[in-house]
Amino acid sequence: MNNPYLPYPVKIDSVVTETEDRNLKTFKLVFLNPDDEAGFNYTPGQFAELSIAGLGEIPIGIATSPTEKGYIMFTVNKVGKVTNHLHNMQAGEIMGVRGPLGNWYPWDVLEGKNVVIIGGGFAFTTLRSSIVYMLDSANRSRFGDITVVYGARSPGLLLYKEELAAWEQRDDINMHITVDGTDDPNWKYNIGFVPAITKEKAPSSENAYAIVCGPPIMIKFTLPVLTDLGFPAERIITSLEMRMKCGIGICGRCNIGTEYVCKDGPVFTLEQLSRLPNEY
Amino acid sequence: MRAYTEKIREAAKRLLSEDRVDVVIGFRKGTVALMNEPFLVKSLDQVDRLYWDGNCGINLANYLPKRPDRVAIVAKGCDSRNIVVHLLENQIKREQLYILGAPCHGMIDRRRILAALDGKEPLQVEEANGTIKLIGRDFEETLERSSCLQDNCAICIHRNPVVYDELLGDLVAEQENVDRYSDVRRVEAMSSEQRWQYFDDLIAPCIRCYACRNACPLCYCPTCFVDESRPQWVGKSIDRTDTRTFHFLRAYHVAGRCTDCGACERACPVGIKVRRFTKKLEKDIKELYGYEVGLSTDERPPLDTYRPGDPEPFFK
């Protein structure tokens, strides 16, 4: 019987330190068995359980897009027992991945629509996945305008800096990179909090959906801006975090009301959330 | 017991209407025989649900730590001693408290009664004149009250509250010539191997529900050692070594603080006599340091102080 708790063995292919505080690292993983890779069919917005034998598992959003073949990537913040150990692991070491898990951004609904992506801090991982996915030459024509507002506290805390710079150069995506503040005289992008920059850039809500991921405080102040811009609750999409263990809706801890964040989520529209208890 | 109920209601009414306290913590009548539920009264209209009888064994001091408001609380001897411990450990301030002292005749052990009834289910209980009348669907049985007490109540020597603002009844005579440590001595007479086995058997049914810990007024740590993960001191399964480690450290953690209120044993769903661990500590502390827990706020608890000449028989 297929055991949904059993991780696929993977090898760490490379480790990249993303931010100047060294708290975020991106791990590129390759499957040890080709069959496992073939079975790992994911969609941007999903997550997986990273498993380290002897320590446990952590649910982390998949940062690669399914259009990137041969590997999967996860950006991990160093907070607890497993992530601290993971940060000390090197390329070549063996670990496990279980997934893909959860639901994804509603790509069938987003087709033909303008997409506004608003991200803050290290919550940019599945948003990176989404952007890469939409910018893929096979997919780009399926979506309208793509606008991205992405902010971090300082330039050194932005994720995927090279890719951000590359996207800036493209004319099929509107990039608005911002930092809360910086003393870098060469900083050529925006300065200001994400909600303020969103307000300033005022992406149109016409035929548009917004995907918002970031720290709670950013989300709290961004939502009214989006509402003012005319985004109704059912067109504002976000992804939630919750303590998880099984990741498949069985162990019982990650529910908000009737919904398990691991299985029925993590992606919800604001409208869906409004019908759930405020307990997340 | 009717008298206590009346007095509690009267006092609650008075204290709330005079704005002496914000809330009253007492009991309300339980939904099953031989059980009552701790109850927080916030307004006058709830006062008449306050209740008292011999099934109020739960230690109400458990509900005090870090309360911000002015509280009137009903306190038996053991509860009052735990209040003293809370005061010593700065969990609540004396000024916040109005203690309704309840001189106690010992609390009833529901399990003992159910075991004595051998499967018959009491639906109604009447306490009078040192007896307990149990009435079920098709039986009626009367037991001596003194034979139905919780283990710790049977050997209690502080039935009267040690600190109170008013009493709910006359002080009772304290029990004298009580052998408080016969259980401990029985174990002390065993060999090491027998002792290990004895405690292994004792905790074998444990399901790690932590009722013993949570029922204990002393267990208010924000993060219990069993929940610490870096490092993780103890595994969470029902492995024997882990279960033993949990029980051992839990007991040790209440050393010099435990008033032998029996809350842990009362709460245990599988009937483990967890006091067998704590009694040894209590006995040692009394013998080595001459300290009895919760009798006075003037004396520091035994592990928070020392004497230069403390015994050290096995120190090299």
Added chain:
Amino acid sequence: MTDWEPKIVAFLCNWCSYGGADLAGVSRMQYPANIRVIRVPCSGRVNPKFILAAFRHGADGVWVSGCHPGDCHYIEGNLYARRKFTLLNNLLEHTGIEPGRLHFSWISSAEATKFAETAKQVVDAVKKAGPAQHFIKKQAEVA
């Protein structure tokens, strides 16, 4: 089991007993090599959890040593520790740990000879008690 050698975890206070161990070493005094030293700021720092953790990880014996009463670098840390360990030792023995597994001593940084001698005593006592049977987690006994 003839070639069995006990593993002993020693928590030594930085200011006295660790210094004593150091001096014993510098003075080329001989004592058994069964002792794994963990340096702690004070014997009062040693939490009972540490001692249980040592047993759980397979230590056959644990030895805690600090400054002599009255000589604590922190004035009174070892005096609190004395009460703490007295109760701990009693409870451990009460619940079935054999005498001879857990040891305490006061050794100043000048007492290299006492350190070496106590180390021998501790090792002998643990050897007599034999390999530890209790509190060691070899594998979870679960379904």
Added chain:
Amino acid sequence: MSETYVSKEKLPGIVEQLMGTHRVFGPILKGQYHQFALLEESADLDLAFRNTRLSPKALFHPHSERMFEFTLEKGNPDAGILKEVPKDYRSRIVLGIRPCDAYAFKLDDRNFITDQFKDPWWVQRRESTTLVGLACNDPCSTCFCTSAGSGPFDTSSLDVLLVDLGEGYLLQAVTHKGEQLMGDLAGGESVPEHCTEQAAALKQSAEAQLGIQFNLDPVKQKSMVELFDAPFWEDVQFSCINCGTCTFLCPTCWCFDIQDEVYQSRGERIRIWDSCMFPLFTLHGAGHNPRDQKLKRVRQRFMHKLKYYPDKYADGIACVGCGRCVQHCPVNIDIRQVARLMAESCVCPV
């Protein structure tokens, strides 16, 4: 479906017979309490019990269960790779389970067996087990199965129902599996006259004794959010001490934790019962805890049983009315009372 009669003297023989072909689990008196355990000999079986202290859920979902094992040996090519561990799935019979406890498995099935994911251990244990239930002739005062969608003679999750008729047992096959089991039995007698009627009368009297203790229909209409924000939770939660007694004794509380343990150079991944009563249950790695207060945890338990589960699966509540939590809650929080509060709060005041 077929019926057989077994007189009480013949029962041990029948049990022996079953033990020859199956692993037989039944209520055994251990210390003060009955507990479901593997029968070593037929005499251990004690059917003169009200109900077991712990629910029989551990037979399918053990308190602590080894999921995987692994080695951490340096140089071993399998180091760090989790491997499945062999389990004993030989066929077994659970004898004497109460109908309410068996009904709980059906409720739990919805959690462990979904279209997308199937819990392999639960599934295989369920498949390898035949449930022989014992009807409740004399329910406790704390029982409320009839209010929770089950009943003292509920056969909905059983393969065979035993009814104690005083001198002997009436065996009623419920499923094909049960039919087969009974077909293989030697020693059953044809059912004496009036036995079927007698069983029906017992059923009726047991059900009447239980009555209907609450009605949660109004709760169905009310929105989740409104119930969630209802003021009565404040009163319900006060006495709770956040121990795990209710959840650990409950036959329908399935939540678990997953822990890794390492012993020298090898280790195991283990799953362990967890409880929504514990703050750690929902504590994020970063420190945020969505259920950081007792009130939230107490509310979660009752809401899950009485509102979330029914809403999610469009069916009855996630409670079978066994009354264990009512009996053994150290502070006497009574789910029946909470159910009534929930229903009352839904009655329109007009």
